[in-house]
Amino acid sequence: MGRKIRVLVAKPGLDGHDRGAKVVAHALRDAGMEVIYTGLRQTPEQIVTAAIQEDVDVIGLSILSGAHMELCGRILDLMKEKGLNVPIFVGGIIPDEDVEKLKEMGIAEVYGPGTSLSKIVEDIRTAVGERK
Amino acid sequence: MMGVDILLERYRNGDIFALSRLITLCEDGEYHFEEPGVENYHVIGVTGGPGVGKSSVIDRLAAKFLDDGVRVAVLAVDPSGPFTQGAFLGDRVRMRDLNTRGVYIRSMASRGILGGLGPAVCDAINLLAGFGFTRIFVETVGAGQADIDVMNVADTILLVMAPGMGDEIQILKAGIMEIADVYVVNKSDVEEASFLRGQLEALLMMDESGRSRQIVNTSCVLDRGFEELKMVVEKHYADMVSSGEIAERRRRRKRYFVTKLVMKEIQESLDSINIDGLNFEEIKKMLCRRFLGQSM
Numbered sequence: 001m002g003r004k005i006r007v008l009v010a011k012p013g014l015d016g017h018d019r020g021a022k023v024v025a026h027a028l029r030d031a032g033m034e035v036i037y038t039g040l041r042q043t044p045e046q047i048v049t050a051a052i053q054e055d056v057d058v059i060g061l062s063i064l065s066g067a068h069m070e071l072c073g074r075i076l077d078l079m080k081e082k083g084l085n086v087p088i089f090v091g092g093i094i095p096d097e098d099v100e101k102l103k104e105m106g107i108a109e110v111y112g113p114g115t116s117l118s119k120i121v122e123d124i125r126t127a128v129g130e131r132k
Numbered sequence: 133m134m135g136v137d138i139l140l141e142r143y144r145n146g147d148i149f150a151l152s153r154l155i156t157l158c159e160d161g162e163y164h165f166e167e168p169g170v171e172n173y174h175v176i177g178v179t180g181g182p183g184v185g186k187s188s189v190i191d192r193l194a195a196k197f198l199d200d201g202v203r204v205a206v207l208a209v210d211p212s213g214p215f216t217q218g219a220f221l222g223d224r225v226r227m228r229d230l231n232t233r234g235v236y237i238r239s240m241a242s243r244g245i246l247g248g249l250g251p252a253v254c255d256a257i258n259l260l261a262g263f264g265f266t267r268i269f270v271e272t273v274g275a276g277q278a279d280i281d282v283m284n285v286a287d288t289i290l291l292v293m294a295p296g297m298g299d300e301i302q303i304l305k306a307g308i309m310e311i312a313d314v315y316v317v318n319k320s321d322v323e324e325a326s327f328l329r330g331q332l333e334a335l336l337m338m339d340e341s342g343r344s345r346q347i348v349n350t351s352c353v354l355d356r357g358f359e360e361l362k363m364v365v366e367k368h369y370a371d372m373v374s375s376g377e378i379a380e381r382r383r384r385r386k387r388y389f390v391t392k393l394v395m396k397e398i399q400e401s402l403d404s405i406n407i408d409g410l411n412f413e414e415i416k417k418m419l420c421r422r423f424l425g426q427s428m
Contacts, residue, residue: 003160004217004241029218036239039225049231050224053238055152083149 005128008056010038010047012075015065020091024060027117028124044074052084057128063092068102076106087127089120136163143263148236151263155238158255164393168261174369175257175268175385177286179248179308182274184294185318187226188352189361190269196362197267198233205236205265207257209250211273212241223271236265247281248272251396254285254389275308283311284388287381288368290361292316293332295324300331309335313345313368316361320349344371 009025011018018040025035036054051059063071087108099110109123142150157163178186194204208223219241231237240250249272260268272282283289291312303309315332317325332347346364350357372378405412
């Protein structure tokens, strides 16, 4: 049967635009992954709890609200506190000057508008492959 | 990858990471968890067509159980795709508040298994019961008329229905309509729900099996009917315990579990077959050519 890649796709914070998250979730599904979609307005606590319960290999976050530094920081803190160690990929509207900061904090990759879906699929496969 | 022995020890010490990883191993067919080691737990199967409100009903009903202080877990199955075997598991969307209240929710893909469940549902039920969860919901994929496997794993079966899905001819059909212990008329805030209720009442009047079956109206948008639903579900369990039927339902699950494992072994031995250098696929093609004169 073999090991499936499981991905949590979540939207933390208060913005209500989930088209991007759904497009990415759909692409990952079509790439043969099992995507657990949590929907809108998740708290960092809900996201980390869901990731632990679902035993995911990767977390994908979609953030368009501008609160990415706070939300990612809180999620990374909670993951450390609970001992969860999986790569996080962030997509959305992230200013260039914050991209490096997010990566320094521990975010694996940041994707802006126009990113090709196949790049996201490949990056996830590579990240998961390195861990297994 | 951590060894199973270490995982099991951590699982027995109440480590949620170990529980989650063990479920993954069972899903991947690398491990099987055959006995929960406890008796006092209630498996509530929730089935019904796509979009009738199964996840939302679980969300509201689980909240009532939580109010009573019991530990609740949810296994929610959604379909895997036929082309890439990927899955979009979206049941958590309807259960947003449960995980902040300590409910363990696990989404599972059906991974090509027909019947409405996934490959590791029985293992996962056993793991969750052994972990201390006493109300375990099993949500099937959006079920069709013949997706009845949930009857083999659940102690109590809720068939969730919504108005507008067909006339009483649909209700008279064999299959999924027969397996319910409780018919949940969801979306009962919609006017047509009273017709559905009437059709179900007529159905039960015709039933001469002697089984006790109930109809409960619910509305998730109005959060109505769930106290009644909880009482009906609890009573069904209590009645099964006092009549001894619970033992039969548990045997049924064990039988289903063992049958699935045996079928899997057979499939795997077929897949690894080698006769005169031909594997199973090549043998099938050869037979098609020989007997049908065509390639497959």
